[in-house]
């Protein structure tokens with residue numbers, strides 16, 4: 001997988017930089033352009049025009065992932081009126097891996113529902129930001145999290161552009177990050193669709209290889225320009241995500257962030273990462289040089305105003 | 315057994331009629347190469363005497379979600395009479411006078427996209443009036459997925475599955491009529507209650523698992 | 529303590545007492561040469577101790593509560609603001625203010641500016657304690673603090689910025705401890721370590737520069753991961769790390785100015801003439817460093833806006849806030865420092881350093897908390913979170929003071945010749 005190679009490249013770049021310091025030798029800098037993804041792995045297409053807000057997916061997820069009892073039953077639709085701090089709609093949280101929110105865009109005479117969970121990015125920000133490598137992207141496309149090594153710094157929550165990972169703050173002893181894992185251990189691994197996909201009565205969720213569901217998305221838009229806006233959310237956003245969305249109204253109006261850009265998040269950090277080997281290799285020589293220079297001056301001046309402490313130390 | 319025999323004979327009869335009409339139509343028309351005809355043939359052909367309502371199922375039992383919901387006995391006839399065939403069977407043309415025939419079921423399509431290729435013709439026969447011939451009940455099984463991923467000969471890869479097809483058709487009207495809740499049609503089983511955590515929050519303990527600290 | 533020194537009690541500043549025969553015991557040293565009774569009386573007389581005591585009385589139980597009941601009991605447990613005050617203050621404000629160690633280490637050891645020598649140890653101690661308490665804050669904030677060493681030994685995520693921070697802060701902390709071992713060994717009367725470290729000092733200093741450059745920058749780069757969350761005026765993918773690095777320079781220097789002022793004002797008995805007499809001159813020297821860093825910082829701040837074409841945002845409310853920060857934290861200090869140095873007004877320079885510190889704290893909090901999630905809502909920290917943050921800072925101050933009272937940081941240890949003779 002190309003994206004994996006890329007991560008390895010970054011790693012080896014840093015490791016190489018560190019090594020170079022020890023060896024005192026500089027490695028030639030190499031810049032490799034990132035040229036798209038291989039699109040292996042599975043994906044899910046969320047067709048917002050089909051979702052009826054029945055919350056079956058939430059129920060199925062709760063069962064499949066053994067999540068704790070929800071505040072209200074999954075057939076209680078008053079939950080759509082919940083407002084969080086700042087008038088925000090519900091989000092994923094500890095014990096809730098997926099939520100369905102209701103929106104009322106003015107151009108439609110009926111509400112629109114939006115299911116939302118981890119998007120299983122092709123180049124996940126959570127993964128690249130984790131300093132103990134707790135995240136992995138499986139070949140099937142799921143972004144997995146390993147609670148055994150997580151230290152709890154919550155950098156992944158800072159990094160995730162979709163505000164997905166949640167932290168179980170309430171646990172004093174082993175708080176962990178909780179998020180959708182695309183049902184990998186129980187289903188995806190065996191080629192089965194995620195539980196929420198299977199439970200969706202209207203097939204608002206379509207499971208398949210990411211390449212295929214992306215084609216479906218485009219085909220549906222092509223066939224029904226009167227229904228859909230011409231955009232597949234997740235095709236390119238932050239480098240592409242395994243979960244894709246098509247919508248009858250402007251994505252902005254139903255809570256999607258349209259300003260994320262097409263770069264994977266790690267690209268924003270690259271300019272800094274690139275300086276690391278540079279500093280590691282150039283600084284020692286540079287400052288050793290300064291030292292020589294300064295001391296030469298010292299020697300010439302035969303420094304006579306050395307402090308008392310200097311004597312005391314010698 | 316009796317019911318089975320009844321259906322069996324109905325279908326046999328239906329097959330016979332279709333066969334007959336195709337035969338006679340092509341015979342009369344010196345077969346245009348595309349094999350597409352329709353209106354003209356309708357006028358020319360002797361009007362069928364068997365009403366479609368006599369041939370279709372009266373009740374369809376839907377039990378694919380039997381673990382969560384008890385099987386639904388879908389009153390097919392009532393829906394056909396009340397709303398007409400084409401409302402759901404989207405590949406046919408509606409006859410407002412309620413005299414549509416088997417002939418119409420397979421002959422025409424009112425879906426502009428389908429019509430581009432399928433105008434006046436649908437593969438097979440009356441069988442194709444059945445939802446599951448296009449909409450697989452096993453949409454997300456490994457077999458089906460593999461087939462649409464690998465088999466290059468399949469043209470329609472994004473056919474919605476059976477459950478999805480039903481719900482998309484039903485919900486369109488049901489929501490409008492205000493009977494759009496799951497349990498307006500489905501009686502939930504005990505497993506279903508458990509799945510939906512019907513007792514959640516009843517204990518009165520206030521938790522904040524679905525919200526953050528605010 | 530002032531009263532005792534006035535009465536002729538001389539605080540411990542050598543290995544042996546005045547007559548040069550009997551060695552001070554450890555207890556003597558810890559009690560500053562006072563009897564227990566005298567020590568307690570002077571401690572009770574100090575209003576600062578009462579304030580600290582009050583803070584501890586409220587804060588320590590909360591701190592313990594955090595470990596018993598989990599983070600959720602003392603914070604809002606926000607998923608949108610995973611990093612609250614603990615890191616906002618403890619990591620992002622503490623670390624730049626602790627940049628002093630490497631700054632002065634470089635100046636004195638590498639550039640051979642011996643005139644800064646009297647303050648070098650204070651700067652090193654400031655660095656060490658700042659980093660140490662940054663780690664303490666981190667331990668309070670981490671979900672599973674006992675796994676702190678995981679990135680070092682169990683599982684590596686070397687492409688992550690935080691990985692760099694972890695390694696560098698850990699290494700740098702060790703470097704700083706080593707750099708301060710001489711003070712401790714003088715105080716304890718050990719001989720060996722001083723010689724060993726004397727030989728390592730150049731290597732240590734260079735290591736300090738490298739590590740500091742990288743992790744000060746890395747703290748900024750941590751926010752590079754959140755392009756959509758930090759407000760564009762504060763966010764700049766190519767420049768953010770440089771902003772953090774550059775501003776840490778004047779933050780560290782200003783911190784030394786402020787701390788040395790406090791020492792001079794409240795602990796004059798502990799400072800020796802070498803320190804007190806040179807302080808004004810040193811302060812001007814440090815301020816000159818600040819001016820250079822500040823002007824660079826101002827320029828790259830503006831370049832960053834130009835580079836991303838964020839001019840439009842300056843007209844919004846956030847823009848006003850940004851300009852306020854720039855004014856308070858950069859432009860005003862720049863002007864006042866320059867003015868103060870020109871007219872040799874040490875008092876003004878000291879006051880300006882305080883403003884600069886405020887500015888830098890504001891900048892870090894703006895990046896990590898205030899403008900973070902600017903599209904969502906403003907997080908107001910939980911009262912307990914605020915309390916614990918203050919408590920930890922109070923512990924920081926208490927430790928700082930404890931060490932300053934005792935180790936030869938502000939004064940020169942007097943009996944090293946004797947030690948040499950004995951050896």
Ligand code: SF4
Nearest residue numbers: 118119121125126160
């Ligand atoms: S959506 Fe967030 S949590 Fe999920 S893979 Fe992407 S960055 Fe990670």
Ligand code: SF4
Nearest residue numbers: 061180182183194196
């Ligand atoms: S994929 Fe699995 S874990 Fe993720 S939301 Fe769906 S059911 Fe939950």
Ligand code: SF4
Nearest residue numbers: 051052054055057200
């Ligand atoms: S199960 Fe399907 S239709 Fe129901 S809320 Fe979820 S996505 Fe929407």
